[in-house]
Amino acid sequence: MSTPKKPEQIHTRIWLEEQEPDNPFAAKTAYCHGYDVYGELLGQARWTEMLYLLFRGEAPTDTQTRLLDTLALALANPGPRDQSVHAAMCGGVGGSTAASCLIAALAVGAGQLSGGRELFLSMELWNACGTDLASWYTRFAMPADTTVSLWPAPAHPPGFDPHGVSTATPVLQTLTCLAEISDAPLLPWLQAHLSDLETAAGLPLALSGVAAAALVDLGFTPEQGEMLYLLLRLPGAAVHALEQKQLGYKKFPFFSIELENDPAGGSP
């Protein structure tokens, strides 16, 4: 008989579970970073406090809770024009599974145009430049990083709107609201130097840039911020997918196509 193998184990600094006496596969208690989730947090902590606790390992201050709560509201629905929501609606209108609608929103909303990767790169930029305007100018003047990656080379400064003319009103409203709440340095500085920063970038600020500053102010790493941003934008994708499912495909645009190399010379 062979020696029994050491059981396989998953290591975590986040979650502790104690088993029910009659079943090792059922948890009697669950602790998140030391706090009893079902015995104490339930009914006392808010959803955004739990989010912050999960990611950061500590309870947020009241200001941090308010800041994250406000950011979550601003990001909750990118709206049906957003490409990630458009993707979710393509799932909904065709009667695809709920998960596939969210997967579609995540995949499209993961990229470097308004997506999770843009948020990640923007947070890196905030970490590198902070409140030093000269550093922002230097960074924007640097040639794009050509190191091979799973991602394409960035086509615009992250956190700014490549197709914008001026700062969009919701971006300004979000920045104003978040800067009033924040007790950390970036958001108030961004509000005070918005025009300088937009001049340096040559583009108006985007909501992703505001979110990136807020998430750095909240103490998140770019990796954590990217995950959170992906999550926080999903509610809108979900409801628009459900709505299009209900409205049906006859009301959903199919658009015309101009085929430039049709062997029969036609157009659908």
Next chain:
Amino acid sequence: MNGPDFLQQHTDRLKSRMGACFPGERAVFRGHDLHAELRDMDWVELFVFGITGRRFPPQQLRLLHAIWVYTSYPDARIWNNRVAALAGSSRSTPTLALAASLAVSEATVYGGYPSISAFDFFMRTRKKIAQGEHVEEIIHSERQTRRIYGYGRPITSADERLPWLLDRARELCLDQGPYLRIAFDVERVLLKDNPLLRMNYAGLVAALSLDLGFSAREFHLFRFPMTFAGMPPCFLESSQETEGAFLPLSCAHIVYEGTPKRSWQSRTARPA
């Protein structure tokens, strides 16, 4: 033109050279009638035609098939396959299972990133050789700034897939390309320093694909379903078991290494 004027030009209509469906009539695929002209293509042939716009001769297609076949392992312990198996066990759908498995295959430790990094390294190396640099110098300077992908393996330095794929390349007379020669030259240099740095599958596939004329973007797209055929068996097996029976984790499987128990009520010491 930029900003809203640029976007306005693109509203409500799609311009394409890739294709279109004429419902009830026909479909066009990269300038060809799919049914009238391309119906005899096998699936990989159509896939790479869609990616590159080029027709690959039969020998090259056999090599592309082999690249996919030789690394499709239905081992549900492997991370991407495990996703498919977990989906089967939790009674999700086959499509969600396979889509998620493929998505996680675009990883940095294995799969997507090492492949495209090796591809990029060989492209740069060939350019530098053409400019008169020696492989030793190139490797030395490369190692100053980044890791060289395409060599070495975490568990064992031997890669069981290599002799088979090399044999197939030889049999098809596709083993004499300049990039494959560079890949072996690099291996010779690396092995002098570290006998574990033998070429791995990512390196070999990248070199062979470069010799077949793939660009980096085309290669990224071609390699994406490389392990796909191993995934459906993983999903099937776990979905045929009792639900939840795939590698269940008890509370004892989880080792907690975080903050000791504390009270939410007593967190009042926190700053306001």
